[in-house]
Amino acid sequence: MDGRSTSSVILRHFSLPYRYIRENFGLEDPTDPYMMTGNGEMRMKGKTHSTEEIIRIFRQADGVETAQSVCGAHNISEQTFYRWKNKYGDMELADAKRLKELAKEDAELKKRLAELMQENRVLKEVNSKKWSALRRKSRLLRT
Numbered sequence: 001m002d003g004r005s006t007s008s009v010i011l012r013h014f015s016l017p018y019r020y021i022r023e024n025f026g027l028e029d030p031t032d033p034y035m036m037t038g039n040g041e042m043r044m045k046g047k048t049h050s051t052e053e054i055i056r057i058f059r060q061a062d063g064v065e066t067a068q069s070v071c072g073a074h075n076i077s078e079q080t081f082y083r084w085k086n087k088y089g090d091m092e093l094a095d096a097k098r099l100k101e102l103a104k105e106d107a108e109l110k111k112r113l114a115e116l117m118q119e120n121r122v123l124k125e126v127n128s129k130k131w132s133a134l135r136r137k138s139r140l141l142r143t
Helices: 006-014 018-025 051-062 067-074 078-088 093-142
Strands: 034-036 042-044
Touching: 051 067, 051 078, 051 093, 067 078
Parallel strands: none
Antiparallel strands: 034 042
16 A cells, blocks of 8 residues: 555545445544545645744745745645735744743633632632521521
């Protein structure tokens, strides 16, 4: 074979939807380089590039090389290149690292906020139960 899993070979040979192959033949390979799209077709999984890698790719294109040659060298489409350029175009490597740190800090703060809100709800509930019990007690004492 040429490195492809059995499921992708069967799928390409018979042109069956991936879901049908998976359900009827149980062929699920996590190392399979193909993935199912929304309409049941198969396509190659794309590589996930870090922000630093993306900025390095831009620096290559800023130099002597054209965007087309850089895209070919890094196996990305020109559409992806220009989408990244709109998102990260003016960023330097230090800015990208700072952005990643800020995103991580933001996630931690959101998690902490959720924990504190949950704790606050619990305390309010306990407090309301305590007061309602005290009111009942005081009513009983008054009579």
